[in-house]
Amino acid sequence: MLKHSSSPLEEKRLYVLGIVVAVMIAFILSNLDFPPISKLVSIQFGLSSVQTGLVTSFFFIPYALMQIPGGYFADRFGSARTLFVATFLMSLAPLIFVYGTSIDTLYTSRIVAGLSGGVVFPSMVRLLSHTFPRNELGRAMGIFGSANGAGQLVASSVLPLLVIGINWRPPLVATLAYSLVITGFMILPVRWAGSPLSGVSGAFQKVQIRGLFTRNMFALMFPNFACLGVTYGSFAWASDFLTSKFNLSNSAAGGIVALIGVATIIGSYAGGFADRKLGSRTTIGLSMLLLFLFTIMFGMSRSADDAAVLIFGMGIGANLYFATDFSLIPYASKQGLAVAGVTFGVFNTLSNVGSVMAPVIFGLVLEATGSFSLGFAALSLYGLFGMAGAFLMSLDSLRKGE
Secondary structure (H helix, E strand, O other), rough: OOOOOOOOOHOOOOOOOOHHHHHHHHHHHHOOOOOOHHHHHHHHOOOOOEEEEHHHHHHHHHHHHHHHHHHHHHHOOOOHHHHHHHHHHHHHHHHHOOOOHHHHHHHHHHHHHHHHHHHHHHHHHHHHHHOOOHHHHHHHHHHHHHOOOOOOOHHHHHHHHOOOOOEEEHHHHHHHHHHHHHHHHHHHHHHHHHHOOOOHOOOOOOOOOOHHHOOHHHHHHHHHHHHHHHHHHHHHHHHHHHHHHHHOOHHHHHHHHHHHHHHHHHHHHHHHHHHHOOOHHHHHHHHHHHHHHHHHHHOOOOOHHHHHHHHHHHHHHHOOOOHHHHHHHHHHHOHOOOOOOHHHHHHHHHHHHHHHHHHHHHHHHHHHHHHHHHHHHHHHHHHHHHHHHHHOOOHHHHHHHO
């Protein structure tokens, strides 16, 4: 098992963490820069509802497909170098959109964003796992996870303010400019990392496929599967639930759902401390228990105020596990840190099955019963999978990778 050694990246690890947080926000903006302008774009290009939905979907399909290849690139060529190239390519996606003159160019923009984003994510996780020693990685991952919520808040609150009249391009230009600036700051970590065949990057090893699918891989995947399932299921159906049950406007319902972003910041950051104080198994188990309970209770909300409190609790439960889970996954394969990129790629690919299934399951329950409460009860069962993962973890084998 490879051990951490002193390196320029480790000596500058706070700078590296700051850059990775900034890249994470760029990644979220690249993902969510379309929803604030979707209506204006649809009117200008004459898009049907199906075509508008495809513009969104054309990010997630290539993103999911690139998780494992992206992790391989990070392992093979070094995470800092791979992240630099992928972030630069991701920054160009809005440019294609801005100058698009047809629906095909819109699709192309989203495909470029998804392909490059699929490389960005595993590269970020690998870079942090090779920059921070094991005893500091949990806290670093907590801060990293909070950037997800920060990106959601910027995308949902700042980007819409940049729309000028019927001109939908300024939010995309802002995303482009921010991403390019952050790409520039990535040059220093690339220089500090040096050759991908030495130092913190670790000597590249041929991936042993069977060694990836360990007990710990699945144990750590279950909580992430649960989080993505409940989060995406809630984003898909919570607004409809709130508007139909409490007669709220779409904007008021959207404001309540946006509390998930605030909870993401708090929950991810708090998870780093919980990991140190409560231990890995307890932190993940508590996170999934809260996710299970708050999801059920949200579906039984009696007022909009109740719903706001409960969806915030749901968001805390969906993210308290993050720091622990993401700090352990690089050690879950039999080859450990040497193949951390591919390990995370497999982990995240399997986890994203949850985000695909959840909205569909909710829709089937709602169609069969007409009950939003039962729909959220079905979503809450994801939390039980996450709790099972906490009990399945083999902490002794994970500690051997330290």
